[in-house]
Amino acid sequence: MKFLRNIFDSAHKTLNSSEKTKKFFPLIDAFDTLMFTPNHVTSNGSHVRDAIDLKRTMMLVIIALVPCLLFGIYNTGYQHFRVLGELDNVSFWEIALKGAFVVLPLVVVSYAAGLFVEFIFAIKNGHTVQEGFLVSGMLIPLCMPADVPLWMVAVATIFAVVIGKEVFGGTGMNILNVALTARAFLFFAHPTKMSGNEVWVTGFSKMKADGLVDSSSGATALGDLASFMQDTPALENTQAFQAKYSFMDSFLGFIPGSVGETSALMCLIGAALLLWTGIASWRVIFSFFLGGFLMATILNLVGGNGYFELPAIHQLMIGGFMFGMVFMATDPVTAAHTNAGKFVYGFLGGFLGILIRMVNPAYPEGIMLAILIANVFAPLIDHVVIQSNINRRLKRLKTV
Amino acid sequence: MKITVKKGLDISMKGVPDKIMSEASLSTHYALKPSDYPNLTPKLLIKEGDEVKCGTPIFCDKYNDVVIFVSPASGLVDKIIRGEKRRILAVTISSDGNFTQLNTKPKDYSNLSREELKSDLLTSGLWPLIRMRPIDIIANPKDSPKSIFISSFDTNPLSPDYDFIMHNKSAEFNAGIELLKILGKCPVNLQVRNDSDDVFLNAENVEKNVVKGPHPSGNVGVQIHEIDPLNKGEVIWYVNPQDVMIIGRFSLTGVYDASKVICVGGENISDKKYLKTISGSSINSILKDSVVSENSRIISGSPLTGEIVEIDGFLGNYHHQISVIPEGNTYKFFLNDGWLSPGFSRFSASKAYPTWLLPKSKTYQFDTNLNGEERSFVVSGQYEKVFPFDIYPVQLIKSIITNDIEKMENLGIYEVSPEDFALCEFVCTSKINIQEIVRNGLDLIYKECM
Numbered sequence: 001m002k003f004l005r006n007i008f009d010s011a012h013k014t015l016n017s018s019e020k021t022k023k024f025f026p027l028i029d030a031f032d033t034l035m036f037t038p039n040h041v042t043s044n045g046s047h048v049r050d051a052i053d054l055k056r057t058m059m060l061v062i063i064a065l066v067p068c069l070l071f072g073i074y075n076t077g078y079q080h081f082r083v084l085g086e087l088d089n090v091s092f093w094e095i096a097l098k099g100a101f102v103v104l105p106l107v108v109v110s111y112a113a114g115l116f117v118e119f120i121f122a123i124k125n126g127h128t129v130q131e132g133f134l135v136s137g138m139l140i141p142l143c144m145p146a147d148v149p150l151w152m153v154a155v156a157t158i159f160a161v162v163i164g165k166e167v168f169g170g171t172g173m174n175i176l177n178v179a180l181t182a183r184a185f186l187f188f189a190h191p192t193k194m195s196g197n198e199v200w201v202t203g204f205s206k207m208k209a210d211g212l213v214d215s216s217s218g219a220t221a222l223g224d225l226a227s228f229m230q231d232t233p234a235l236e237n238t239q240a241f242q243a244k245y246s247f248m249d250s251f252l253g254f255i256p257g258s259v260g261e262t263s264a265l266m267c268l269i270g271a272a273l274l275l276w277t278g279i280a281s282w283r284v285i286f287s288f289f290l291g292g293f294l295m296a297t298i299l300n301l302v303g304g305n306g307y308f309e310l311p312a313i314h315q316l317m318i319g320g321f322m323f324g325m326v327f328m329a330t331d332p333v334t335a336a337h338t339n340a341g342k343f344v345y346g347f348l349g350g351f352l353g354i355l356i357r358m359v360n361p362a363y364p365e366g367i368m369l370a371i372l373i374a375n376v377f378a379p380l381i382d383h384v385v386i387q388s389n390i391n392r393r394l395k396r397l398k399t400v
Numbered sequence: 401m402k403i404t405v406k407k408g409l410d411i412s413m414k415g416v417p418d419k420i421m422s423e424a425s426l427s428t429h430y431a432l433k434p435s436d437y438p439n440l441t442p443k444l445l446i447k448e449g450d451e452v453k454c455g456t457p458i459f460c461d462k463y464n465d466v467v468i469f470v471s472p473a474s475g476l477v478d479k480i481i482r483g484e485k486r487r488i489l490a491v492t493i494s495s496d497g498n499f500t501q502l503n504t505k506p507k508d509y510s511n512l513s514r515e516e517l518k519s520d521l522l523t524s525g526l527w528p529l530i531r532m533r534p535i536d537i538i539a540n541p542k543d544s545p546k547s548i549f550i551s552s553f554d555t556n557p558l559s560p561d562y563d564f565i566m567h568n569k570s571a572e573f574n575a576g577i578e579l580l581k582i583l584g585k586c587p588v589n590l591q592v593r594n595d596s597d598d599v600f601l602n603a604e605n606v607e608k609n610v611v612k613g614p615h616p617s618g619n620v621g622v623q624i625h626e627i628d629p630l631n632k633g634e635v636i637w638y639v640n641p642q643d644v645m646i647i648g649r650f651s652l653t654g655v656y657d658a659s660k661v662i663c664v665g666g667e668n669i670s671d672k673k674y675l676k677t678i679s680g681s682s683i684n685s686i687l688k689d690s691v692v693s694e695n696s697r698i699i700s701g702s703p704l705t706g707e708i709v710e711i712d713g714f715l716g717n718y719h720h721q722i723s724v725i726p727e728g729n730t731y732k733f734f735l736n737d738g739w740l741s742p743g744f745s746r747f748s749a750s751k752a753y754p755t756w757l758l759p760k761s762k763t764y765q766f767d768t769n770l771n772g773e774e775r776s777f778v779v780s781g782q783y784e785k786v787f788p789f790d791i792y793p794v795q796l797i798k799s800i801i802t803n804d805i806e807k808m809e810n811l812g813i814y815e816v817s818p819e820d821f822a823l824c825e826f827v828c829t830s831k832i833n834i835q836e837i838v839r840n841g842l843d844l845i846y847k848e849c850m
Contacts, residue, residue: 001733004733005731033773034734035733035734036731036732036733036734036738037731037732037734037737037738037739037769037771037772038731038770038773039728039729039730039731039769040769040770040773041697041727041728041729041768041769041770042728042768042769042770043708043833044706044707044708044835044836045705045818045822045825045833045834045835045836046703046704046705046822046823046825046826046835047697047699047703047704047706047708047723047725047768048411048413048557048703048704048725048766048767048768048826049769049770049771049772049825049826049828049831050747050748050749050750050771050826050827050828050829051743051746051747051748051753051771052748052749052750052752052753052771052772052827052829053739053771053772053773053829053831054772054775054778054779054829054830055734055739055740055772056739056740056752056753057750057752057778057779057829059739059740060752128773130775130776131775132778169776170776171775171776171778172775172776172777172778172830173776276751277750277751277752278750278751278752279752281780281781332778332779332780332781333778333780335780337780337781337794337795338792339781339784342781382795386792386795386811389790389791389792389811390810390811392790393631393810393812394810396629396631397631397632
């Protein structure tokens with residue numbers, strides 16, 4: 001410990017020795033504060049402080065994401081071999097290794113690109129690096145298709161951090177969820193790499209070129225569902241869909257999809273940790289689920305095609321609904337800030353998510369768009385809540 | 401009236417003072433510090449070397465010169481300590497040990513008019529003990545308050561127990577209340593707990609309200625909010641129970657006797673007990689018989705709201721406790737002591753540390769480390785859990801940061817004081833100095849709107 005401390009102290013000293021290098025202090029500071037809580041003391045006011053800090057808060061979110069990450073790695077390999085029809089011939093470790101080779105580079109690129117931008121802004125603006133991106137950097141790869149080109153991840157991450165966050169003033173000031181901004185950027189800028197039937201299973205385009213598979217076998221559950229709304233559905237009816245994507249597979253996550261989103265179970269494990277430690281707002285998660293379930297039930301009752309007839313609970317287990325609900329919608333910066341507002345915000349997100357997904361099949365991933373819309377509405381929702389508090393106070397003044 | 405405060409937090413700190421009453425050694429020097437009184441610009445009425453008695457005016461409020469501040473002891477004016485821009489930091493008096501009084505004639509105040517009583521309290525130097533909400537400054541003698549609040553208990557960590565201090569002091573306490581009643585011409589609200597001492601439960605001429613709940617239920621701000629909320633244009637006065645007693649003593653004897661009992665607590669002081677002392681006494685005299693550990697911070701007041709004092713400093717006029725806690729000016733390695741440690745020995749209101757799983761009776765070591773670095777507002781809903789007002793704390797703080805007076809008014813700035821935000825500051829993940837921000841906001845409102 002003492003040894004490490006000396007290294008940091010001398011590094012600070014070296015940087016501080018010249019005016020030119022002084023501005024690079026965030027570089028050392030970020031690693032120093034990662035290893036050591038600084039010796040900063042309180043001034044007047046509250047002389048003692050709670051042990052919590054932003055690093056621990058963010059770290060708990062990352063820990064909550066680990067089940068999704070690990071399962072995502074496994075499922076990436078699993079889908080690859082499933083489509084090839086070789087599942088019976090490969091071991092668990094071969095599957096996991098295949099997935100790791102695809103997913104870990106995504107994680108590395110996302111962190112490298114994002115932290116690079118964060119450090120540049122920190123040095124330029126002369127402040128320390130805030131911890132916000134630690135979570136965004138993990139969320140970005142988990143909401144991407146496995147076969148997205150790495151350069152796209154880098155570009156999207158840089159776009160999201162610069163335009164989504166830094167132009168608003170950095171961590172805590174952004175309006176839109178950073179990870180979803182990255183995803184939405186790619187979704188609209190490079191739709192062929194972010195949607196369709198050929199991006200979800202790693203190595204799919206090569207398999208197709210080799211004539212090993214046809215394009216329909218790479219579809220996601222949502223893709224197949226959306227085809228119900230077209231003239232030539234991929235599947236006959238809801239029963240055929242449920243046979244292909246059983247509820248259990250959807251819940252456990254053995255279906256194609258974005259890297260970390262497929263397993264509802266892993267999302268629920270993450271949610272349990274976040275709720276248990278009080279990091280995520282139960283108000284958002286609860287109302288988001290309620291909103292989604294209600295919309296899915298309404299469309300259930302409307303019926304009329306294979307998509308609408310899928311049971312609501314199964315509907316919520318596929319696609320990014322659970323992942324978005326647990327990890328994206330609960331982002332405290334972009335969610336509503338008032339407790340009452342959180343209910344409205346969450347409900348809006350879930351409700352719109354399923355609505356967009358089902359009624360506008362051009363955007364099968366409606367959850368991403370719905371959360372971004374809810375992010376935009378969050379300040380308005382808060383405004384209404386706060387205005388009612390103000391009115392209550394004014395009313396009291398009048399009655400006196 | 402019965403009130404249950406639901407939101408809040410009791411901080412279980414090590415070093416709670418034992419219920420032992422002893423006599424502090426008599427201070428050789430006393431100080432009056434203008435910094436004890438927010439927003440005060442003092443105007444000196446004496447010069448160094450002048451002879452003073454107990455009750456001799458030392459300085460007055462430059463903009464309201466009827467409000468005077470008097471010497472707690474007799475002797476000579478020792479030093480006028482000035483800081484930047486010749487701002488007066490303190491006036492010290494070297495005591496002759498005799499406590500000769502300027503005035504010794506008691507009056508029968510029950511027959512006096514409000515105006516006569518007011519002018520007597522002003523000239524006696526007791527007026528500054530009466531403070532007002534909004535703004536949380538010394539009461540303005542020109543105001544007519546809508547009620548007066550006295551909180552008979554303090555819920556701060558390591559705080560003094562007034563039930564213990566004021567046991568059998570009914571005569572002085574009731575005499576004080578009688579004067580306040582004449583002075584305010586309004587109801588006097590005394591907040592008690594179910595098991596308060598008889599001095600409070602049997603107090604006369606007051607509306608008693610039974611309050612339950614964690615800190616900050618003992619803060620008058622919370623009590624006012626629950627019992628008689630403040631609106632723009634209204635004023636409420638409040639007085640600490642021991643200060644009521646000092647006023648009562650004046651009523652009974654006619655002398656300015658600022659002696660009071662304070663408690664000394666905290667992990668880094670050897671004797672944790674209650675001490676009889678006098679307002680403005682030197683910290684040296686109070687801590688004389690105890691050992692202060694090395695690398696300690698001495699706080700005049702509570703660890704949540706008090707002020708740093710040096711060992712050669714002086715007790716604050718509104719403070720009834722001294723807390724001595726370890727300085728946290730050391731690095732904490734992240735795995736064993738820092739942000740990624742299991743944290744069984746670290747106190748946190750958040751569930752990210754295991755505090756909430758451990759028995760409530762466990763007490764914790766605290767030091768003055770910030771436990772992190774200042775950050776932007778990120779976590780939401782955190783302040784609301786410990787802030788028992790129908791006010792949105794984060795939004796109010798943001799309106800203060802942006803100097804938006806209209807928004808501050810709308811969001812309820814008239815109802816709060818910095819101490820009401822002490823717990824928000826304590827729990828803040830982003831380590832923002834909220835009490836300072838609130839004080840600045842109140843100062844701005846005072847300048848622009850009062």
